[in-house]
Amino acid sequence: MFDKNELEKIKQKKEEWEKGTLEKTLSKRGEQRKEFTSISGIPYKRCYTPLEVADLDYNNQLGYPGEYPYTRGVQPTMYRGRYWTMRQYAGFGSAKETNARYRYLLDQGQTGLSVAFHLPTQAGYDSDHPLSMGEVGKVGAAIDSIEDMRVLFDQIPLDKVTTSMTINAPATALLAMYLAVAEEQGVSWDKVGGTIQNDVLKEIICRGQYIYPPKPTMRLTVDLIEFCQKQVPRWNSISISGYHIRESGSTAAQEMAFTIADGIAYAQACVERGMDVDKFAGRLSFFFNCFTNVIEEVAKFRAGRRYWAKVMKERFGAKDPRSMMLRYHVQTGGVTLTAQQPLNNIVRVGLQTFAAALGGCQSLHTNSYDEALCLPTQEAVTVALRTQQIVAEESGATLTIDPLAGCYLIEEMTDKIEAEIDEYIKKIDEIGGTLTAIDQGYIQKEIQNSSYRFQKEIESGDRVYVGINKYTMEEEPPKNLLKVDMALGEIEAEKLKKLRAERDQGAWQKALDHLREVSKTDENVMPAVIEAVKAKATVGEVCDVWRDVFGEYRPKEFI
Amino acid sequence: MTIDYAEEVLKGSPRAVARVITWLENDDERAKACMEKLYPHTGNSYVVGITGAPGAGKSSLTDKLTHHFRSNGLTVGIVAVDPTSPFTGGAILGDRVRMSELTNDPGVFIRSMATRGFLGGLSQATGNVVKVMQASGKDIILIETVGVGQDEVEVMRIADTTCLILVPGLGDVIQSMKAGVMEIADIYAINKSDLPGAHQLCAEVTNRLSQDSYFKKKAWTPPIIQTVATEDIGISELLDSITSHRNHQVETGSLLEKRRERTRQETLQMIHYELFRIIKKHLSENGRMDKMIEAILSNKENPYSLMEQIVSECIRLPGKS
Amino acid sequence: MAEKKIKIIVAKPGLDGHDRGAKLLSRIFAEAGMEVVYTGLRQTPEMIAETALQEDADVVGLSSLSGVHNYFFPMVVKTLKGKGLDDVLIVGGGIIPKEDIPDLKKAGIAEIFGPGTKTDEIVDFIKKNVRS
Incomplete structure (x- = not known):
């Protein structure tokens, strides 16, 4: 990027500075630490110069927004055209309570919805299943049937909002309910927009909400992708998630690498199904974490965009530019929040939001400061949403595209992270692909080792965490925490009892039988699932059909 | 009130079985008196050893085999051994994860054990632990070995039938053949047999076995069973071959001979x-x-x-x- | 007599899948010389208690991040007692509001370790309070 003579002069000057001005200070007083590293362990140099980016090939490595390799962003105007979608993940208690919070958030200027389901739904059990005891409505909304789904979106026009649903192994059942409710509202499927997580591999790697063994669960994933491609064209049929990989302790580069490895596995599965890469790849979306080290996060996003574009172009032979774009949602880092001095979390989330904006995300969820303590209260949710609005409107991050480009440090770190991603992908290919790497525990062990290293750094004090190992203080226990009524379990169980008694038994049985038959063949299950949920089959009943047909996954633990 | 632990074990109390095993592991003096009383009641169950490299799927196979034994009306005791760290003395015993469903079955007793420095893939107390489970009335005892290294031959001394689990793509089979692990097996299971490389592995083992039988005539030819434990494929065949190995040993008297040698x-x-x-x-x-x-x-x-x-x-x- | 080792069950009750802490602690406990039985996810109180019984565990460590501790932790204590396991040390951790701790202790949980607790502290507590 620089003239050779110019670089030589810079180098000379740098050496002079090191021997002169710098040495003088260092001889009097050393630096705080021998090594300076990011939270992911990437070493930092003392000071970055054009020498670090001397080999940068601008047009090929960075290029322009909206053009290959998309390092600078996936759209040509980015936030100058439109801000990211502000989408707060929310859900607790009954469908009715959650519907009220959605309507509140939309009133406050939120632009998209994001459904949190309670754990029984995520694990494919009804609220009255023995394993659901104590869990009903706890970390999300209790959605058992189409009737709950109808209440959840009461007075929310499904052609006006886009909805993201965090649901994986039972994704087909929940999308079926959503589509059925849209139909009831008179909204045709081609007008329905949103995202469903549908990423079962990361459930096996780290999140734990799996139901079926890898092969059949991947089949359901691909069924959903294939169905949406044909019938729900505006729907992002998968959200390949690094968020939880990072939460479970990975580094930034590992988060990106393992998510891309999962992405490759899904794309491969779709190709094997006979789908044309340019027909589905544009609807593969991603979901990442964002920690507090702004530079490292921005570099991660840029490196990820560049690497994914190459993967799609070179490995899968994609031709449509949309197929090569890494479009993603971001959630700020849940594990970065502390239960100690919880108000400090507002600052953390602020920096993370800033990083997500500088990194070029398409949509964003900001965590509430009280989430290390309980479910977020309305007050904390409002502050979180306002944080996004402040960054968008006041910080200047949105005034230009990819503002940090050209920063010596950012460019070097982008290259470094991309190289690390590449190393991991090659290693995983060597092992025999993502599924084999998961089966052998390679990915899980890499994550756990990082998690362990971080914990040791915190405990030894090598890495400072405010309020945890430094600047601690005595605190009053927090008050006014949001709690879910324990009686909700019984209320939901009552509702289910009524539903089961009152539905048309013949239609219900027929629909489930049909689903069972289809599941045993290669046919796409989606139409049969939609038929079943319309006949008021519950999430648990649909999932039980597959428990019978596919069996249940039991994990290996690699510690 | 003093509890007669031996008496309780004989009644099948899981609590007493668990406690006596702890004594055995800790070399506690109370174990000896107990074992004296239990000894006459041992030897009635059939002991199956499951060995093979880490990642071969031993826990899954153990889990699936147990389900099959249970549906045949047999009770099962499982000893799952994991390695003790030579540096810290601690151990992570993770085998129960794959057997979660069995926890609530009163016909199954699972005990995880650490090697505590004992070599050969088992812990020092394993032999005695098997006896306690036998005395408590379990029909089948499954021993799952550590699965590290290539010297897992101890299990052969304790088990009536030893199954070696192999998987495609996990290291060099020839290596284990050299190390003598191959010789201890009465049954070979090629697990994850849906993976590429399974056919080749199967051919290699077959080849090796026919070479062996050429040099050394054996009354029992170890069968090779292809399994996919996670999908419950090949498990009944594995069970059948365990049964035929047992029958073979009973008929030829080699079981008695094995037990005589073991007692010695x-x-x-x-x-x-x-x-x-x-x-x-x-x-x-x-x-x-x-x-x-x-x-x-x-x-x-x-x-x-x-x-x-x-x-x-x-x-x-x-x-x- | 051979050296006695502390045997600890690390269990995740309920449907919560966040096992980073449980796995990390399993590793830390093993490094402290303990024998750690990791149960995996989705454990019912009955499964946890039965595991403790069969393993003759000295300690049961429960981890929960989904807000179900008030339901599950006391249930585990009750089920353990029901099996006659009176001297097993039971500790818990995860996202647990301070105001819930007194009731959990009353129910028989020896100690609750919140987010940010030093792992040494947990190890020390167990070593000091485990049955001899």
């Missing part, structure tokens, strides 16, 4: 271990051990003559002055 080894080992314990205790109590070590290090003594001296002090046997 065990008895000798127990004597060996007890003598070692007594002498070690004796030497460390009066500080003599430390003095001996110092004497050896400073070249005043050598370990060989010291050994002679100590042994003749402690043991008087006819024919040995």
